[in-house]
Amino acid sequence: MALVLGREEELLAQLRALLTFLPPPASPPAPAAPVKVESIMGTSGGGRRLGSKRDRDDDSEAEAEQHGDEPAAAQPHYCPHPPPPCKRTRRRKNKKKRQQSKCLVTTVPDFDGYQWRKYGQKQIEGAMYPRSYYRCIQSAKQGCQAKRTVQRNDDDGATAPPEYTVVYVAEHTCTANDDALEAPPVILETTTSVVVRAPAAHTDPVVVVVPATATTSAAAAASACSTTVTTGTESPAISGDDVACCWSSSGSSSSGYSYADDSCCCCCCDGLLAAVVHGGCGGSWAPGPADSVSVPSFRLQEMEDLTGPIRSPVHVVPRAWLDR
DNA sequence: GAAATTTGACCGAT
């Protein structure tokens, strides 16, 4: 028994190495008091609806070009002046320096426990949907370098719910305690149906995260060694919240996690069950401790319309967090 | 007025 527990701890440590963006179970940044966590990005609207100043400038310039020498004729007293200095004199350094990135495929791109501020959106060549760019909301205050991009996967419109590819770049260096409104990372209840992209043999690992319920324990185990697994109908109401993570880079993270071997590993961690698998997983599955773990009762209060613009989540702080 | 998103322009990498 002690051996089993020891192995579990070992696996747990390995799991944590991979789940950099999941809450460390021992020290979640619990708020001092129950805080209603609201969407930061979703509470306000706004946006440039009309032509911007720059647009208008451009338009005026274009117009000037279009009319050729007419302006000169109309405004002969204008003194020739150099064009206004470019406001973007600052040269970006190492703009495309390779950074550690992690890729997550999910139907709920917003629910990752962090708060993000959108700073751009772009239509990507060959992609059906635009890519949205987010940076950590603490980037200004604390200089947190964490960023992410969210892009809806191409689909024919028939697949529901839509999947999003979320790419995380850089680690969070911010501390939640700095802001009382910062919510603890919340892992919402996910589906029991997990679809994993088939990894090539001995390539980057694939991590499957599901809630540690008795049934999903089997789910993760199965998913670790196959490409698709369905495990029942425990949560039919939210059956769309499938989550499959694909870590594109290995090694330890700022949270001190690391994984070691090249085999299949399944583990249970604070209400989460994860299967870590490399390509061609043939490892044996040791039943996880899912049944023995107290699983916080997560609940998705309101499902957003994921077909619309990507909004930040309305996080519901589980009672398990608030009681700590 | 603060905070957040929108969106075309800018700029570096390829």
Add this chain to the structure above:
DNA sequence: ATCGGTCAAATTTC
């Protein structure tokens, strides 16, 4: 030249 990431003014909402 093209593409993708970022900037920043404009705009909206609270």
